[in-house]
Amino acid sequence: MTKRVDASTIDALYNKLTAIFGARVTTSRAVREHHSMDEGHREGLLPDLVAFPRSTREIADAVLLCGAAGCPVLAWGAGTSLEGNALSSTGGLCLDTSEMSQVLEVRPEDLTATVQAGVRRLQLNDALKGTGLFFPIDPGADATLGGMAATRASGTNAVRYGTMRANVLSCTAVLADGNVIRTARRAPKSAAGYDLTALLVGSEGTLGIITELTVRLHPLPEEVALVVCPFETIQGAVESASTAIQMGLGVARIEFLDDRMMTALRRLDQNAAYAEQPTLFVEFHGAPASVQYQVQQFDELARSLGGVPSQPALHQEDRTALWKARHNALYAARALQPGKRVLITDVCVPISRLAECLLHTRIDLDQSPLVATIAGHVGDGNFHAFILVDPANPDEMHEAERLHEQMARRAIHMDGSCTGEHGIGLGKQQLLIEELGAAVAPMMTIKRALDPGNILNPGKIFQFG
Numbered sequence: 001m002t003k004r005v006d007a008s009t010i011d012a013l014y015n016k017l018t019a020i021f022g023a024r025v026t027t028s029r030a031v032r033e034h035h036s037m038d039e040g041h042r043e044g045l046l047p048d049l050v051a052f053p054r055s056t057r058e059i060a061d062a063v064l065l066c067g068a069a070g071c072p073v074l075a076w077g078a079g080t081s082l083e084g085n086a087l088s089s090t091g092g093l094c095l096d097t098s099e100m101s102q103v104l105e106v107r108p109e110d111l112t113a114t115v116q117a118g119v120r121r122l123q124l125n126d127a128l129k130g131t132g133l134f135f136p137i138d139p140g141a142d143a144t145l146g147g148m149a150a151t152r153a154s155g156t157n158a159v160r161y162g163t164m165r166a167n168v169l170s171c172t173a174v175l176a177d178g179n180v181i182r183t184a185r186r187a188p189k190s191a192a193g194y195d196l197t198a199l200l201v202g203s204e205g206t207l208g209i210i211t212e213l214t215v216r217l218h219p220l221p222e223e224v225a226l227v228v229c230p231f232e233t234i235q236g237a238v239e240s241a242s243t244a245i246q247m248g249l250g251v252a253r254i255e256f257l258d259d260r261m262m263t264a265l266r267r268l269d270q271n272a273a274y275a276e277q278p279t280l281f282v283e284f285h286g287a288p289a290s291v292q293y294q295v296q297q298f299d300e301l302a303r304s305l306g307g308v309p310s311q312p313a314l315h316q317e318d319r320t321a322l323w324k325a326r327h328n329a330l331y332a333a334r335a336l337q338p339g340k341r342v343l344i345t346d347v348c349v350p351i352s353r354l355a356e357c358l359l360h361t362r363i364d365l366d367q368s369p370l371v372a373t374i375a376g377h378v379g380d381g382n383f384h385a386f387i388l389v390d391p392a393n394p395d396e397m398h399e400a401e402r403l404h405e406q407m408a409r410r411a412i413h414m415d416g417s418c419t420g421e422h423g424i425g426l427g428k429q430q431l432l433i434e435e436l437g438a439a440v441a442p443m444m445t446i447k448r449a450l451d452p453g454n455i456l457n458p459g460k461i462f463q464f465g
Contacts, residue, residue: 004091005071010048013069013093017051020061024099025051035094036087038079039141039330041341041391041400042426044087047074047094054099056172056180056211063209064178066093067455074457075205077147078120080139082344083425085151085204089459095209097146103127104212112169112186114214117146124215133217136161139421140327146210151423152202156326159245159379160252160285163421167216168201173208176451186214199446204423205457207450221252221285225295225312226319229282230275232306234258234362237278238355240298240305241378244282245351247301249294253283254379255326258362261373261386264332265325274325280307280378281326283319329375333386336371340388343400347411348382348420357414358383361407370399382420409434424461432462 005013017025026032032046048071053059066073072092079086088094097118105114108131115124122142124135137148139155147153149171154163161167170184183196200208231237241254256278257265263276280302284294291312299309313319333342349357358374365372365385376383385407389400408418408431418431433440440462447454447464454464 004045005048005069009069009071010091013065013071014049016065017049017062017093020058020065021051021053024053025049032094035076035079035096038081038084038087040082040084041343041389042084042087043391044084044089044426045091047088048091050076050094050096052096052099056174059095059209059211060174060178060180062093062095063174063176063455067176067178067453070453070455072455072458073209075117075146075150075209077118077144077150078142080141080143081147081151081425082346082422083419083427085423085425085460086147086457087426089426092455097144097211100146100211106131106217107186108133108217110186111217111219112214113217114212115145117144117149117211117213119145121145121148128217131217132220134220135167135215136218137164137167140330145213145215149201149210149213150203150205152421154377154380154382154421156253156255156377158377158382158421159254160250161218165198165201168197169214169216170197171200171210171214172212173200173210175208176453176456180211181208202423204425204460206447206460207456209456223288223291223314224252224283224285224316224319225291225314226281226283226322227295227298227309227312228274228322229280229302229307229309230262230277231279231302231308232277234278234359235355236306237280238358238378240302240307241280241282242351242354243301243305244298245379247297249297250284250286250290251282251294251379252285253281254377255281256358256374256376256378256383257281257326257329258374260371261329261332261375264336264373265328268328268332268335269325272325281322284312326375329373330386333373333388336373337388340390343387343389343404344422345385345387345404345407346382346419346422347408347416348380349411349414349416351381353414353416354378354381354383357410357416360410361385364403364406368399368403370396370403372403377420380420381416405431426460429462
């Protein structure tokens with residue numbers, strides 16, 4: 001485990017970093033505190049320094065200095081991660097990429113865009129207006145593309161368009177020795193050597209700091225229809241989702257919210273006309289005739305399983321208003337018990353085991369004294385529990401972690417994963433070993449080869465001595 005760097009080394013490093021960043025490097029306590037908390041319930045240490053780079057070269061120069069000083073380096077995007085992925089466990093230098101926010105190139109004819117790591121997903125889609133294209137990965141938060149790549153994010157559209165792993169063509173990255181690499185060209189596919197792009201995507205900044213990336217774009221669908229469908233039971237809702245996928249319906253998004261979550265949303269927005277029942281939000285993309293057929297097929301399926309589908313919302317403003325519910329899930333859960341934080345779990349199972357896993361999870365939560373809701377991207381077997389907890393209460397924290405681990409181990413037992421999209425970070429390191437066993441050792445070998453001094457985001461994914 002990397003030790004915290006002593007104060008004299010930090011002072012000397014600060015003086016050297018000012019030659020690179022000028023006033024864009026700081027030891028301000030307020031700035032450091034901001035970079036010690038994310039959207040999750042975990043708390044990190046304050047970084048010793050925070051810098052705001054504007055280029056790959058600046059990051060490379062900073063990493064070279066930190067390597068010589070044995071100082072940890074962490075990359076920071078929007079601070080929306082949930083497993084402490086970008087929080088410091090050893091102090092060091094935090095590189096906030098918010099000023100690396102240029103959309104460098106859009107090539108509509110190639111269906112690609114190249115961006116700096118600090119570009120946010122909504123910013124990219126704004127830049128694509130008028131091209132007939134969009135970037136589909138939607139983790140809910142307005143995260144940065146670099147952070148989304150580092151954590152292998154996915155979200156609501158993954159069932160149709162895939163995760164970040166499938167939508168990043170290449171990365172420019174700074175390695176621990178300060179060298180800058182480009183992992184691939186812009187060709188739609190390649191068989192040239194090891195797939196370093198895939199290696200960096202999901203590595204949580206432990207193997208290299210992604211500074212630029214080229215992503216795939218997708219044509220805007222000709223028609224989009226959203227159906228909101230409350231169900232009598234969780235079983236009916238989840239079986240409808242699983243069956244729709246198995247039938248091959250052209251579902252772009254299929255989101256599940258349990259009755260507790262729908263109640264929370266009603267409390268957050270009393271003007272919302274949501275039924276307080278287990279509910280699916282199902283969106284279809286395609287040609288008008290195809291979308292109409294898919295909606296009809298889903299309507300018949302849902303009704304056979306106790307669902308009451310709404311009339312499809314075809315206009316963008318109507319769909320945006322309805323999707324606001326799913327995107328407000330975290331804030332609705334928090335509002336159930338103001339002052340508490342939310343431990344958000346994240347598991348993914350084969351679609352055939354989804355109903356069983358989700359139902360058993362709901363039973364576990366009902367038997368706990370803690371308040372919890374469930375939501376998830378059930379089209380690809382991924383769901384979350386939102387567990388309300390007081391971090392200052394050891395009993396509540398112990399119970400929340402027990403529930404979290406029980407849920408993750410159930411998913412692993414079902415040949416699933418302890419994390420579908422949030423990553424390992426600080427909180428799931430033992431679960432990673434339980435899930436992948438001997439495969440963790442080669443990961444550690446790769447880490448040692450690329451970062452022998454363990455300066456890049458130490459303490460994440462696994463403990464590395």
